[in-house]
């Protein structure tokens with residue numbers, strides 16, 4: 001699932017630009033990660049693919065103006081209630097959550113302390129990323145949904161798409177994905193900070 005052949009997150013250019021089409025296909029691919037976790041996570045998958053669709057539409061409607069994710073922000077920074085700025089912000093937050101969750105799995109594995117119960121990692125990632133943007137209601141839903149978090153063994157098996165004895169391969173692929181994913185998220189965070197586009201509004 002995490003293999004390189006599948007849409008990887010783009011390596012940013014030297015001047016810190018992120019190829020938009022590659023970023024969106026990689027994000028869409030990662031959205032499917034939640035589908036693999038089980039049907040209860042389908043709303044998460046739809047939320048992320050919804051963000052990706054809106055951004056894809058913006059790119060289609062602005063041919064030649066958007067090559068990089070950076071272009072979307074530059075074009076829309078001054079627009080009040082820009083759909084694209086909102087979609088990218090939520091997409092970035094979902095990626096940040098997923099990134100920390102996967103990073104936790106990789107780190108625990110490397111430290112020789114893998115834990116079958118992944119819920120603590122899930123909750124830690126949540127505390128650090130999405131929680132403050134969620135109102136009481138959504139926090140409760142998250143809490144409930146996180147109980148369906150698969151075990152480490154089941155997760156790694158699902159991500160190996162049924163192949164057995166692939167645990168170390170999958171973890172290595174996760175580590176590989178994290179490299180550019182982190183770079184992409186960092187750049188988007190910098191741009192949102194620079195243009196003062198981040199918001200604390202809760203859903």
Ligand code: EIS
Nearest residue numbers: 043044047050051054086087090094097122130146149203
């Ligand atoms: C954003 O979503 C949209 O993404 C954005 C725009 O519409 C914006 C509004 O300004 O809202 O509310 C979303 C938020 N997204 C905000 C949460 C979605 C997660 C789904 C929650 C589950 C709902 C289940 C409902 C079931 C009710 C059942 C009741 C039964 C009686 C290992 C486990 C971890 C899983 C969790 C991971 C979460 C990841 C990401 C979520 C991102 C988020 O917080 S826009 O859309 O701009 O494109 O229009």
